[in-house]
Amino acid sequence: MSVERTLHHFPLDPASRQVRLALGEKRLPFTEVSVRYWERPKELTRLNPSGMIPVLVETPSEGPPLVLCETRAILDYLEEAYPEPALLGREAADRAEARRLLTWFDRKFEFEASGFILHEKIEKRLLRLGAPELANLRQGRDGLRNHLQMMEDLLQDRDWLAGRRLSLADFAASAHLSVIDYFGDVPWRDFPTAKTWYMKLKSRPCFRPLLADRWPGLAPAGHYDDLDF
Amino acid sequence: MSVERTLHHFPLDPASRQVRLALGEKRLPFTEVSVRYWERPKELTRLNPSGMIPVLVETPSEGPPLVLCETRAILDYLEEAYPEPALLGREAADRAEARRLLTWFDRKFEFEASGFILHEKIEKRLLRLGAPELANLRQGRDGLRNHLQMMEDLLQDRDWLAGRRLSLADFAASAHLSVIDYFGDVPWRDFPTAKTWYMKLKSRPCFRPLLADRWPGLAPAGHYDDLDF
Numbered sequence: 026m027s028v029e030r031t032l033h034h035f036p037l038d039p040a041s042r043q044v045r046l047a048l049g050e051k052r053l054p055f056t057e058v059s060v061r062y063w064e065r066p067k068e069l070t071r072l073n074p075s076g077m078i079p080v081l082v083e084t085p086s087e088g089p090p091l092v093l094c095e096t097r098a099i100l101d102y103l104e105e106a107y108p109e110p111a112l113l114g115r116e117a118a119d120r121a122e123a124r125r126l127l128t129w130f131d132r133k134f135e136f137e138a139s140g141f142i143l144h145e146k147i148e149k150r151l152l153r154l155g156a157p158e159l160a161n162l163r164q165g166r167d168g169l170r171n172h173l174q175m176m177e178d179l180l181q182d183r184d185w186l187a188g189r190r191l192s193l194a195d196f197a198a199s200a201h202l203s204v205i206d207y208f209g210d211v212p213w214r215d216f217p218t219a220k221t222w223y224m225k226l227k228s229r230p231c232f233r234p235l236l237a238d239r240w241p242g243l244a245p246a247g248h249y250d251d252l253d254f
Numbered sequence: 255m256s257v258e259r260t261l262h263h264f265p266l267d268p269a270s271r272q273v274r275l276a277l278g279e280k281r282l283p284f285t286e287v288s289v290r291y292w293e294r295p296k297e298l299t300r301l302n303p304s305g306m307i308p309v310l311v312e313t314p315s316e317g318p319p320l321v322l323c324e325t326r327a328i329l330d331y332l333e334e335a336y337p338e339p340a341l342l343g344r345e346a347a348d349r350a351e352a353r354r355l356l357t358w359f360d361r362k363f364e365f366e367a368s369g370f371i372l373h374e375k376i377e378k379r380l381l382r383l384g385a386p387e388l389a390n391l392r393q394g395r396d397g398l399r400n401h402l403q404m405m406e407d408l409l410q411d412r413d414w415l416a417g418r419r420l421s422l423a424d425f426a427a428s429a430h431l432s433v434i435d436y437f438g439d440v441p442w443r444d445f446p447t448a449k450t451w452y453m454k455l456k457s458r459p460c461f462r463p464l465l466a467d468r469w470p471g472l473a474p475a476g477h478y479d480d481l482d483f
Contacts, residue, residue, distance in 0.1 A: 073354070074404070075362050091346055097326065098353035102346060117320055117331060124327035125302070133304050175303070 042200035049231025123187040126194035141165025209246025259284040271429035278460025352416040355423035370394025438475025
């Protein structure tokens, strides 16, 4: 049975990027609809009452479409419906570690680092809220350094963030970091192990579409799509 | 193989309550450790570097303990390790709906309603931050009414929040609401369908331990443990 797959997303949204990476790694083709979510379009609210992206719609050749709302629901569905390659590990301990880190990046990292930076660099531009506040940017950048140090420590003994295998934890972390990197705000030089990890991710085919993203009026940093940065 | 199970939690924490409800519904016995998480105890940070509760530790009679950090990781593990009774539904659409609502309550409900109310009513007491700010409480209560209306609408056509069967979505919603209800701040009278739904949940055996919770210096509202409120 053939399936038509549509992802409603925003190119510079870390949550959307996690889903694009998982779809890419599983080689699942999809059509993209870029959504100006901050304008609260009715089509989006009709699909997802929370008004949040990403939303993935799978329409089989027969039967009703399956509407998947919110990152974690989409990622969990993709693991269940398309288990190869596995992106959560097979052992309970591996899965628990990957899921611990998913929450880490989607809550703690966003709360302490990316929330500050992306509000100042993206949301204020899109919503015309004025110039970035330096105090907020500084707080976000300080938080970012703490998180990069945490990653640096984890990656001393591990090939990937959750252990020996690539997992959704790597996609969550790199999705968040890649948007900050678009603005050139990741101090890679001071975190060499994290930088090597990011180079490995950047060179995977699933990452290529993210590196091609451009948003009008927001130019990326020079090294953004450079695999050897 | 026998397993020793310990839950590190705080009685009035909505995230911890979700896990207690799932453990209760699956009839999985556990030892409780009540954690004063706001004091950042080292034992907790050693188990979970984010310093967040809940943390579930399962120690088998042989082999290393399994440490499960963060609500979603624990709930996902319990579904995988103890699939009966199923708390996520079996069909992809049911699972997607339950998971959509999990994110709704853990992010949107917390951001728009419970975050305001519980910060003013619990955190300020525990952290000795002074009296509640009425403007914050009002904003939280307004948000709460919007969310109760959303539930009221959903429950017009459904027995449970995600559909025909009890699911983790009901536990997420009732865990959040039950803490607000401890303080008597849920306007049940104006939302009769949601009230009936909450009565059904309250009368389940898994809910009893929550209704017995008391925290020194914070007395519950008179109807808190009343099954016919």
